[in-house]
Amino acid sequence: MLTRSNPVLADGTKISDLINLDTREVKMRVLSDAELYQLEMEKIFAKTWVFLAHETEIPNSGDFVQRDMGSDSVLVTRDREGQVHVVLNVCTHRGMKVSTLDMGNTQAHMCIYHGWAFKPNGDFIGAPVEKECMHGKMKSKAELSLTKARVAIYGGMIFATWNIKGPSFDEFLGDAKFYYDTLWCRTTKGMEVLGPPQRFIIRANWKAAAEQGASDGFHTLTLHRWLGEIGPYAKKPGQDGGGADLTPEMYGIEVWTDHGHTMRCIDLDRKVRRITGKDPSELSPQEKLQVLPPPGLTAEMIPDVVSRLSPEQIQMMSSNPPQVGNFFPNGLFEFIYLPTADGKVVGAMALHTYVPMGPDKFMFMNWILAEKDTPPEQKAAMLRISCQLLGTSGMVEQDDSDTWPHQTIVAKGAMSRNITLKYQAKFETGAPEGWPGPGHVGSGFTKDDTNWSFWTYWHELMTSGS
């Protein structure tokens, strides 16, 4: 039996038996266990902030999209005042989905079963034949509203939590905020989605993807080796580094936080030298950002960015900007530079969530974004290269999506489930001197500390009392 305060699985295994905090190992069993999955829904997905949608998906009054918050369907809506709401997509009458649509626009969400209707904010409007009072007299209309989540909007991204009195979104973000502001809050007009998110199903446990999403660098060398063989990072004949060597891409700075948010920051000077041919030591931070604008930006947009961020943030952005990272528990982002055949660089900005759909299944969602100010031609180029390399058909990410199911299958074996996932490559060098940002910082060749912070926070939440 499961107890809420001290989780013990049916066979007597405790959560703490599955993870060794000293040797940094996690038993494979966590990647396919139905009891653990239920606990995760209660202790993680009902407790932390979860990314659901981008504001620009629901720009107008009455707009809504249907999303999943853990294993619960929710509606993300905008009301007449422009306020964004997240409400459980379950009719308070007989439990039918209030909406079965992916998206739409209405001021009255009417359940098709018995006709109960709800405002975008979840308030119960009424049932048909008002005078006959289908909803009875035992409960007030207020009590019959859809369950309302707590909402936070950060950089246009809509997060929600069922933990109504829990930590604020800023507390949840913690030390990651310094860095994430430079990605999500860097322009005055902000970002927009270029279309609805791609969605596809992977027969794997959500954590197979999410722990990798916590800034795993090592897998790139092998799983994505083709990038060095013929892909965007392939060396041209005569260049140093040979054919399939992605090693130089693995050096940089990695940041992890106590709440499992992590990122990999890549040495910009090397990219400035390689892509622009300029000497980075002769450039100011702003000049570096102008000769090689971050993905999605142009040189003309840099003064706006500089005016919005602190000098410390600009220093970080212009030396080691975050390229990939995650929002604990199930979000991943990429702000990557992709060299094109004609010697230019196209940026790609993508946001994924790995939506749990049972212990052995999750839905991969992929939003492709640009700054509103990004010139239209550049948006179009970013969209195309993002679709080609990331998401459903992405030449990079199709190798990931084919790998996670095998881990999940393995996790069922009587012997295999006790094999451990290992995170024993530790940074031995801390932050470089003068590093302006907070959090835990390691520098040099990629390590496992970021992934490990995913598991330590997972463990903290799974063993928390409430």
Place this chain on the structure above:
Amino acid sequence: MYLNLLEPTPLPPTVRANRVHVGSATYNEIVEFLIDEAELLDTLKLTEWSELLAPDIEYNVPQRLTRPVRQQDGTTIRTVQHMHDNLASLMLRVRRITDTRSAWGEDPPSRTRRMVSNVRVYKTDKPDEYKVLSYLMLSRSRFDFDYFDLIPCDRHDVLRKDGESFKLARREILIDQSVIGTPNLGIFL
């Protein structure tokens, strides 16, 4: 305005009056092309398949959304699609499999079966180009899995006459699922 830039060039319309009838010589040649193309893909002859592609090909897999009967115009999304390719990106996809040893998503390869049916052919404004509609039912089997993924598709092609045969000048594939049920589109449709 930028939305148009995000989307592919619109396909030429299907003009019912311009039907190329079932059983006519042109119709038969086009059916042979589609069936032979399916064979090349099912037998992993990707380089030979790539030779069927026109230099200006646009190859797209739009997204589908679940929306009410009266909003069916809004169910096909051509901004963020599942695939948004041209010849260069298609060739990179092919070369990733043929020229590297690490295209793990399709190595070992899926065993696929492309069943092409309901072929309809129409003349277009261009004398050498035909609008070709077909259904594709694709089964995809991987590893020792006892299940296989079924990918039901509605294909809208433009075939361009090229000597004795054709080149694929456009292809838009509408998958019936709004949430794709196979782990990736590492295969061609």
